[in-house]
Amino acid sequence: MNAPRRKPHPVVLGLILAAVVAASVAGFANNNFTFMLTGAAVSTVFMQSYGLITGRAGVISLCQLSFAAIGAWVVGWANVSDLPGGFYAWLVLGGLAATVAGVLIGLPALRLRGVNLAVATFAFATALDVVFTGIPYPGQGNYDFVQRPAGFTTDSEYFVFTVIVVTVIFIGLRYLDRTRTGGALVEIRHSERAAAAHGISVAKGKLTAFALSAFVAGVGGGLMAGQLGIVTPGNFAAFASVSFFAIALFVGTNNIEGAIAGGVMGAVFPSLLDALGVPQDLAALFFGIGAVQVLRLGGSQTDLMRAKRRRKKAAKMGSLPIPHANPKPLVPIRLRAPREPADATPALEVRNLSVRFGALTANDDVSLAVPKGCVVGLVGPNGAGKSTLINTVTGFTGSYSGQVLLNGEPVDGVPAHRRARMGLRRSFQQLRVPEQLTVGMFLRIAAGKSLSAEEVDEQLALFECPAADVPIETVDVATRRLLEVAGLAAGRPAVLLLDEPAAGHSSAETELLQRRLSEIPERFDTAVLLVEHDIELVRSTCDSVVVMDFGRVIAFGPPDEVLADPAVIAAYLGSAAH
Numbered sequence: 001m002n003a004p005r006r007k008p009h010p011v012v013l014g015l016i017l018a019a020v021v022a023a024s025v026a027g028f029a030n031n032n033f034t035f036m037l038t039g040a041a042v043s044t045v046f047m048q049s050y051g052l053i054t055g056r057a058g059v060i061s062l063c064q065l066s067f068a069a070i071g072a073w074v075v076g077w078a079n080v081s082d083l084p085g086g087f088y089a090w091l092v093l094g095g096l097a098a099t100v101a102g103v104l105i106g107l108p109a110l111r112l113r114g115v116n117l118a119v120a121t122f123a124f125a126t127a128l129d130v131v132f133t134g135i136p137y138p139g140q141g142n143y144d145f146v147q148r149p150a151g152f153t154t155d156s157e158y159f160v161f162t163v164i165v166v167t168v169i170f171i172g173l174r175y176l177d178r179t180r181t182g183g184a185l186v187e188i189r190h191s192e193r194a195a196a197a198h199g200i201s202v203a204k205g206k207l208t209a210f211a212l213s214a215f216v217a218g219v220g221g222g223l224m225a226g227q228l229g230i231v232t233p234g235n236f237a238a239f240a241s242v243s244f245f246a247i248a249l250f251v252g253t254n255n256i257e258g259a260i261a262g263g264v265m266g267a268v269f270p271s272l273l274d275a276l277g278v279p280q281d282l283a284a285l286f287f288g289i290g291a292v293q294v295l296r297l298g299g300s301q302t303d304l305m306r307a308k309r310r311r312k313k314a315a316k317m318g319s320l321p322i323p324h325a326n327p328k329p330l331v332p333i334r335l336r337a338p339r340e341p342a343d344a345t346p347a348l349e350v351r352n353l354s355v356r357f358g359a360l361t362a363n364d365d366v367s368l369a370v371p372k373g374c375v376v377g378l379v380g381p382n383g384a385g386k387s388t389l390i391n392t393v394t395g396f397t398g399s400y401s402g403q404v405l406l407n408g409e410p411v412d413g414v415p416a417h418r419r420a421r422m423g424l425r426r427s428f429q430q431l432r433v434p435e436q437l438t439v440g441m442f443l444r445i446a447a448g449k450s451l452s453a454e455e456v457d458e459q460l461a462l463f464e465c466p467a468a469d470v471p472i473e474t475v476d477v478a479t480r481r482l483l484e485v486a487g488l489a490a491g492r493p494a495v496l497l498l499d500e501p502a503a504g505h506s507s508a509e510t511e512l513l514q515r516r517l518s519e520i521p522e523r524f525d526t527a528v529l530l531v532e533h534d535i536e537l538v539r540s541t542c543d544s545v546v547v548m549d550f551g552r553v554i555a556f557g558p559p560d561e562v563l564a565d566p567a568v569i570a571a572y573l574g575s576a577a578h
């Protein structure tokens with residue numbers, strides 16, 4: 001019997017296709033056209049760099065072409081100094097020099113966001129403009145042109161070389177998107193708080209994005225040096241960085257088709273205007289209008305097009321494939337007697353915690369414990385201070401008095417992402433699941449540790465979530481909430497704090513959650529603090545209940561006892577408890 005033939009990898013196919021198309025185009029194109037195409041390929045590299053910093057990590061950077069200028073300068077200097085290794089080594093060296101600049105810019109920029117970050121990065125771009133205008137480009141005096149690599153010396157051959165570099169970067173980015181680092185960047189863009197809650201260091205993520213994007217831009221600058229032979233500061237002007245940023249925002253250069261479209265626009269559009277007798281600078285105006293459109297439409301052109309395609313595909317598929325595991329219940333719900341604490345030291349202990357927002361005391365001398373191996377309910381009317389307690393315990397409240405202990409060790413002063421890594425995990429009342437990820441990738445990110453493909457599938461089946469490769473965008477809100485709990489539990493944290501996980505659930509979904517919540521201590525060795533308004537869910541899953549009102553603890557104990565307490569009924573439950 002013949003062994004089944006292995007299909008070639010799509011990336012390999014893409015690489016071959018790109019080289020063939022580039023070689024054939026180069027064969028037919030005249031000099032001017034080849035020059036323009038090479039310019040488009042170089043601009044595509046700049047767009048790939050924007051796709052990393054802004055498209056993936058959501059960080060505004062207006063200095064990417066300054067990193068390119070550093071790459072170009074280093075390649076020029078290596079050429080003049082006849083550095084060993086030739087053009088390939090110089091290109092990488094240029095990228096690495098730009099990476100150093102990326103980290104140096106990224107570090108102070110970590111504390112900045114939005115307009116402030118835009119101003120800071122633009123200031124760097126203009127400063128570097130001034131510096132490079134003062135220093136002649138290496139080789140400029142003697143017309144010492146950059147030596148292109150052997151085999152790619154003619155213009156058309158060099159165009160093929162630039163396409164190969166673009167393709168190699170696309171392969172690298174594709175690989176990045178499939179790693180947890182790539183997923184972390186997307187989560188940082190979506191919600192920094194959610195990222196921190198999953199143990200991701202937002203600072204480290206942004207710095208990684210700065211470093212990687214600067215490397216790519218530096219390589220792009222080096223490529224441009226090879227194209228032009230000698231570059232000038234005008235090739236990397238701060239103003240051009242802003243124009244490119246606007247294009248990147250408009251087309252969405254985190255997507256392959258967006259990066260190529262952006263590269264073509266950046267290189268061809270100004271020349272087209274020139275040919276029409278319109279001043280080239282007006283191109284920036286068009287790009288700016290495009291960028292404003294993104295704010296109106298809520299996404300870049302390619303992001304919107306991809307979303308439309310996914311929705312069509314999902315509609316065609318009908319109901320989503322949901323793997324059913326039907327595992328044997330570990331703990332029967334409802335009839336189960338409250339568990340005895342597994343250990344004398346509670347998994348989580350809160351001592352005399354007070355949080356004030358101006359004149360309002362949201363948490364007033366709150367003390368409670370979540371014993372190991374138990375599910376503890378936290379209930380109370382709206383505004384009682386439950387979410388504030390979760391925020392404070394997990395490190396999201398700036399200042400508070402009192403103490404938070406994890407497995408007996410104080411964690412006060414420890415930032416949120418480190419508390420998460422130490423085993424304090426939480427969900428948010430307002431769902432913060434990024435739609436750009438697949439179900440499997442989100443599960444891995446929320447778990448905060450590497451999971452095998454089998455572990456991912458098993459966990460998804462347990463929580464009756466869609467298959468790992470389904471885009472989250474096509475998943476309903478209730479299932480997203482289940483997915484979040486599934487991901488957090490998969491990380492086997494010491495404590496899981498869930499803020500209204502049943503909000504928006506149907507009765508069948510609540511029942512599933514009810515079963516899984518009761519099992520979390522046994523299955524994952526995780527204690528749970530459950531904030532819920534669904535009293536039946538609390539009664540059936542919790543070993544004990546804490547009741548808060550006006551920021552204070554007013555009762556605690558076994559669910560049936562506490563929920564029948566007249567003071568609790570008066571404060572919160574009313575006649576619903578009877």
Ligand SMILES: Nc1ncnc2c1ncn2[C@@H]1O[C@H](COP(=O)(O)OP(=O)(O)OP(=O)(O)O)[C@@H](O)[C@H]1O
Pocket residue numbers: 357360362380381382383384385386387388389429
């Ligand atoms: N960041 C903040 N700044 C000012 N006041 C706040 C802030 N966060 C919460 N509060 C106030 O603190 C009090 C407690 O709010 P919190 O959200 O903790 O209550 P809750 O019990 O979780 O309510 P719900 O059940 O509606 O979620 C409320 O009066 C709220 O308005």
